[in-house]
Amino acid sequence: MxxxxxxxxxxxxxxxxxxxxxxxxxxxxxxxxxxxxxxxxxxxxxxxxxxxxxxxxxxVGSNIENLVGGAQVPMGVVGPVRINADDPDGAVSGDKYLPMATTEGALVASVNRGCAAIRAGGGATARVLKNAMTRAPVFRVADVGEAAETAAWVREHTDDLAGTAEATTSHGELREATPYVVGDSVFVRFAYDTKDAMGMNMATIATQEAAEHIEAETPAELVALSGNLCSDKKPAAVNAVNGRGRTVSADVTLSRETVADVLKTTPEAIAEANTRKNLVGSAKAGSLGFNAHAANTVAAAFLATGQDIAQVVEGANAITTVDVRDGGDTLYASLTIASLEVGTVGGGTKLPTQAEALDVVGVRGGGSPPGANADALAEVITTAALGGELSLLGALASSHLASAHEELGR
Structure with a gap:
């Protein structure tokens, strides 16, 4: 046998x-x-x-338990997409390709069309506006008086908590520790700069030590290391307002001719579609995402580059804006993703397929300075997602959405 x-x-x-x-x-x-x-x-x-x-x-152990094998997802590539070519203060500059893994026919073609429009317009500008991976434990206190005492101590001793938390890591930095009181519950939302790591494990380990420090110095008793005010892998307004992971914005200005040649419509039609669909429609639906389909690009890029795919929930927390400018001669479009949680070290980024995909973007491993590679990846994903927004809005405005999906096999 x-x-x-x-x-x-x-x-x-x-x-x-x-x-x-x-x-x-x-x-x-x-x-x-x-x-x-x-x-x-x-x-x-x-x-x-x-x-x-x-x-x-x-x-085994670091990425999976009860291993049986591997799941294969078709991978395509979009680009080149031009980013920060005339404004090299971003984390990345020049022409970049982005691998995308998906089973949705028409997605890669659509995003690629939007990237072509961005390229024809001279390129997009992208910036990481904030980097703050969060973990928010919840504590029990006897009453509101003890809650106020605990919250005041946290506000007055952020430096002490930073020293405790940062002793657990050689890279992470505590940026904020914000207390929130709900009756006899005290939440503390810790926010860390995790450099090139997505940082969830780093934040969790650091917060455990900080929470024990709070217990030792206040009447509070830790109930759960995550109290859902983080908020991880769930739609949450706190992430839309304060961000989680990278908060990233990208924008582009396209001429009327580029809109007509590449997107087959007009600036006015795209602007109206964005207002009625992404803004009014999303508001009526009570959505936290005011965009066309940013999660499509985020999910496909996450699969390709070894990110935590469940965090596409936060990646959908995005707003697309569109304006017609210069008397109708140009179209301005932007996409801001409030909580894009990416890393270029750790997690699934070390697996061979995903490492190769990161090499395509040029961001595998730690950056110099630390955090530069993850910032660059965030800017590339957001710019490609902006291309996806433009392409879908163009398809809707020109009534080409159904025919494109029929032709490309979704």
């Missing part, structure tokens, strides 16, 4: 559990055993799932 069959039999007999296989075999063998068991129990064939490019020992 092979090792695979033997281990599978031990699992089936209840001697081992699926998550214990790595204690008895290497990671590749453990994954093979799980595939065999799943095939037996479900009747599915997992040959393609078992054909993957990354080293299982590099993924």
């Amino acid at each position: 092979s090792d695979v069959d033997d281990l599978a039999e031990r699992v089936e007999e209840g001697e081992l559990r699926l998550h214990e296989l790595e204690a008895h075999a290497d990671e590749a063998t453990a994954a093979e055993v799980r595939r065999l068991l799943v095939e037996r129990r479900t009747g599915a064939a997992l040959d393609t799932v078992g054909d993957y490019a990354f080293a299982p020992e590099d993924a």
Whole structure:
């Protein structure tokens, strides 16, 4: 009997559990055993799932548990998109390509068309406006009096909390510690500059130490290290107002001729579509995102470059603005993403496919100065998403949306 069959039999007999296989075999063998068991129990064939490019020992533990294989998503590329070419004060300057992984037909083509419009217009300007990864623990106090006492202590001792938190990391910096009181609950929203890391783990570990410091110095008792005021992987107004991760804005000015040649419509039609759809329609819906489909570009870029895909929730927290200027001669468009959570080190960025995608953008690993690579990636994603906004608004304004999806196979 092979090792695979033997281990599978031990699992089936209840001697081992699926998550214990790595204690008895290497990671590749453990994954093979799980595939065999799943095939037996479900009747599915997992040959393609078992054909993957990354080293299982590099993924198990840090990226995945109960590994069975890999999921393949088609990857395309958009660009070049021109960013900060005439204004090199941003984190990135020049022509950049962005890999996008998606199964949605027409998406890459649409974003690419918007990037072509941006390129024809001379390029976009993009800036990271703020960098603040957050974690917000919730504490219990006896009453409002103790809550006020705790909140006052936090406000007066931010430097002490910074020293405690930053002792846990060689890179992270505490920028804010803001208390919020709700009756006998005290929330403290910690915000960190996490440099080139997305920083959720960094912020969590640092906040644990800071929370213990608060417990030692105030009447507050920690209830949960995350009290949802962070707010991670959920639509939240606090992120729309204060940001989380990178807050990024990109804008471009296009001539009437470029709008007609590339987007097949007029500046006035795009402006009206944006107002009625992205602004009025979103307001009527109670949406936190006032945009056409920014999450499409964010999600596809996240998959390609190894980001935490669930954080596309915050990436959809974006506002698109459009104005007709210069007496109708030009179209101004901007996209501001309040909470774009990206990194170029850690997490899924070290997996081979995702590392190659980061190489395409030119931002793999730590930047110089620290944080520069993650800032650059954020600017590229936001600019490409602006291209996606322009393209979709153009398609809607010219009544080409349905025909484009029909032609491109969605």
